[in-house]
Amino acid sequence: MKEYLDKNIKEQSVAMQNSKVVSVRFKQEDKHTVRVYKDGYVGVAGAVGGCDLKELEKKAEERLAFGIGYPEIPSAPARKRVERKVENFDETHFVGKVESLLERLTAVCPKFIFSNKAYISEKESAYRNDCGTELSFRNEVITVALSIKDKGSANIMDTFFGYETRHYDEDKIVQYAKKLHNDYFRTVEVEDGVYPVIIGNDFLTQAVNHFEGRLYTLGASLLSGKLGEKVFNERVSIISDYMSPRGSQCFFDDEGVFFEDGKYYYVKNGVLTGLLATKKYKNDFGLEISGCAAAAYDSIPNASVRENGFFVQPTDKNIKEITRGKAILLNTYSGGDFTPAGDYSTPVMVGFLIEDGEIKGRINGSFNVSGNLFKLLGDDFLGAIPEETPSEMPGINLVMNMKVMK
Secondary structure, three states: OEEEEEEEEEEEEEEEEOOEEEEEEEEEEEEEEEEEEEOOEEEEEEEEOOOOHHHHHHHHHHHHHHOOEOOOOOOOOEEEEEEEOOOOOOHHHHHHHHHHHHHHHHHHOOOEEEEEEEEEEEEEEEEEEOOOEEEEEEEEEEEEEEEEEEOOOOOOOOEEEEEEEOOOOHHHHHHHHHHHHHHHOOEEOOOOEEEEEEEEOHHHHOOHHHHEHHHHHOOOOOOOOOOOOEOOOOOOOEEEEOOOOOOOOOOOOOOOOOOOOOEEEEEEOOEEOOOEOOHHHHHHHOOOOOOOEEOOOOOOOEEOOOOOOOEEOOOOOOHHHOOOOEEEEEEEEOOOEEOOOOEEEEEEEEEEEEEOOEEEEEEOOOEEEEEEHHHHOOOOEEEEEEOOOOOOOOOEEEEEEEEEEO
């Protein structure tokens, strides 16, 4: 069997520094992959930019001699194309729009300095094999990523927010930034204790190695031996969803695997139902393929979390539906991790106190939040809600009872 994967990226980016546009960059990148499977082995050849397909095929066939074991499992014959386009936006005026945005942000947020970048990107992926599978995906999106510095701070960055859309709306960004500015400079005190904490889905992705099929099979995962068992709260469902119109991820993986509705459940109603598994993991360990294969253009696929590929399915619309008491929203935090026993802790640089569903102000000073994976997604799990940002493609926030210490 032979399979072909082509990826193309076009991007116009505008860099911002000290609330001014400082540079504009145009990028185009083309990558091509050919894989040849024979007698339980695979040969791979790749190229960046223009390429001679016949030459790539020849190189891939020659590299079968390297003896890299990989099963030949053809994807089911299928033809499918998905396109998602930016609407009513003239990219020739992109720089002017960013300059206009910065002027308005500076006016409504006088104590903030804005940096980072905005970009409009177009990505196209195509997969085909000689067994009748032809898949293609084209996605356009506008992204505004803002790093924000408090003018009175010595920090390089104090807070941030991002905006992803196919329907650019400058007013939404300005309104959100104005509210963030007002909330940030209204400080409140919080005592140590256990609170409902609103944390990004990146909390979950830090534990993703415990869902990795090879580690699971080798007994190196906290979940090893628990496939088919209830491991978390019945309200927890961990899912990939590659067909969501709000997403940006290609609906098929680098092995041409896809699901008609785009969904794959790793956990469903608290029960462990799947693992990160490629075609090789199916062959070696008998695991169900989960559509998570990712590969460099010149290498074999590995199990990986793709964008929109590992998150807790929302249970509620907003924090008010979960609690009207005090809660803490984490805004800027980093360095958190899990211990081998599943204990989690992360320092938080910026967090906000919420009461009755409304932000009361920024918590004065930094603090730490902690808990254990099985408790946080077990008895301490309260729900999952869409991130409240101006973005058309919001992330998911988890709400869990966590220990908070200054």
